[in-house]
Amino acid sequence: MARAATTADAFNAVAEPRRRQILDVLAHGEHQVNDLVNRLGVAQPTVSKHLRVLREVGLVHVREDGRQRMYRLDPRPLKPIHDWLRDYEQLWSQRFDLLDVVLDELTATQDEGADDDDD
Amino acid sequence: MMTTSGTAPLTTPTETQILITREFAAPKHLVFRAWTTPELIRRWWSGHRGTVTIADVDLRVGGAWRYVMTSNTGFEVGFHGEFREIVPDERLVFTESYEGMDGVEPSLNTATFAETDGLTTLTLLSDYGTRAVRDMVIASGMEAGMQEAMDELERVAVDLDI
16 A cells, blocks of 8 residues: 555545545545544545645645644645646647648648549 | 648557547558658757757568657657568557667557548557656656756656666
């Protein structure tokens, strides 16, 4: 399972599906542990364990509210992931846009050549 | 014009994969040709980020391919691999290694070309074996100016102990 060293970055933190579910719930507002337990249908120690990982990478913050501990999302550590994905996506968009130009030419050439292409 | 310019939908179906899908206003044999012909690859593979300096394609099972581009800021980025499966105009399975990452297992890529009513949907599925490698590859597509982020990524990779 997760090695200690791998929990220190946001990439790892969001790689775990259950932790993404927790982030999804917290994206809609602050919650206490019991809310998360009820919504996810997972045992409380499991939820607490994931919350600890998410807190370590700064994705979740906690505050005391009387006897309750309230958890909330801080999306900022996700930005590098988002930026990387967006940039890679942009590179492929550029490639495909250029490929469109190439294909327009190939299509035009083929049309001129009429039926000599039996592919 | 039926071109679908803009963002290529990219998803990550599993934590080791990247899936990119795009529709082209051309029949599949032409998309396949543009994808596998060196002088055509030179025209699109670098995007707007540089110039393709090498596009070698030995299109047969076990044959090698290698693309190198020089980025607008002057450094070289190279990828190479080997063809594993070739179904002309329909499907290519090939390995891919990023030349900046020695000692990393190549990814296994599957490109499929599916034609409907003269439009071709290209699906490119890349499996990197581990999430850390996938994330590094995503970052390797970045522009030269983003060295800072690369450094950050290197730290991440070291932390992940790949």
